[in-house]
Amino acid sequence: MTHINHHPESAWLEAYARGELYGGKALLLAAHLEYCPVCRQRLAQAEQTLAKACWSEPVTAGDDPQLESMLSQMMTSLPQAPLREPEPEAPIELQLEHRRFVLPRVLSRQVHRMGSWSKLPGGLHQARLETQADDDRFFFIHMEANSGVPQHTHHGDEVTLVLHGGFADDRGEYKVGDFIHLDGRHEHQPHTDADEDCLVISALDQPLQFTSGLARLLNPLSHLFFR
Ligand SMILES: [Zn+2]
Incomplete structure (x- = not known):
């Protein structure tokens, strides 16, 4: 039984199975899979369906001398000794002042690309992750208990x-583990409650647009959330 209630849409899992999901979606989906047995199962099913589709059209190597030679080369170059299981990696923690947070493995491998934390108004901290993933920009965002990001789309x-x-x-x-996808159709005002802080990673391909009351004054500064 998992406590995770928000999962990536099926089309994204299927694209991931085909190796056709890129950028922030792919990195955050890979991290979600570490938390979510339900989506690991969905992915395994998508991969099985793909494999079946691949093998449903029989190819006879004998019909194609090039393919036959490639297959025989693959067979002779197979390693004799069984492959060794890779050593499990020690978790790398993310540090913010006196607090430490354990990250999914796929993100902990990126921590060395992280910039320093900046403090934003309203109990927020943000640090950018410099990765090469299409045009997406990645931010770790920490919200103290009882704080929030102004309403935005x-x-x-x-x-x-x-x-x-x-x-x-x-x-x-x-x-923890929930995967949330929003776009221009959604406006929201994320906030924490009084007894729990929150760390998220967000991938954005465009700056946020603040939409409510005084927060609109932040729009010229929205690059702060997209540096
Ligand atoms: Zn899931």
């Missing part, structure tokens, strides 16, 4: 994965 896609604690908006509550 998105010009592009915002994909978020919860790494510690939880937050809520008017659409629901999100806990």
Whole structure:
């Protein structure tokens, strides 16, 4: 039984199985898979369906001398000794002041690309992750308990994965492992409650657009959330 309630859409899992999901979606989906047995199962099924489709058209190597030679080369170059299981990697923790957070393996491999934390108004900290993943920009965002990001919408896609604690908006509550995809159709105001802080990683392909009251004044500064 998993506590995760928000999962990537099926089309993204199928694209991931085909190796055709890129950028922030692919990195955050890979991290979500480490938390989510349900999606690991969905992915295994998508891979099985793909494999069946691949083998449903029989190819006879004898019909194609080039293929036959490639197959025989592959067979002779197979290693004699069984492959060794890779050593499990020690988890790398993310540090923010006195706090430490354990990350999914796929993200811990990226921590050396992380910039320093900047403090933003309203109990927020943000640090950018410099990765090469299409045009997406990645941010670790930490919200103290009882804090929030002003109401905003998105010009592009915002994909978020919860790494510690939880937050809520008017659409629901999100806990560790939850995968949230929002775009220009959605406006929201993420906030934490009084007894729990929250760490997320977000991938954005466009700056946020603040939409409510005084927060609109932040729009000229929205690069702060997209540096
Ligand atoms: Zn899932």
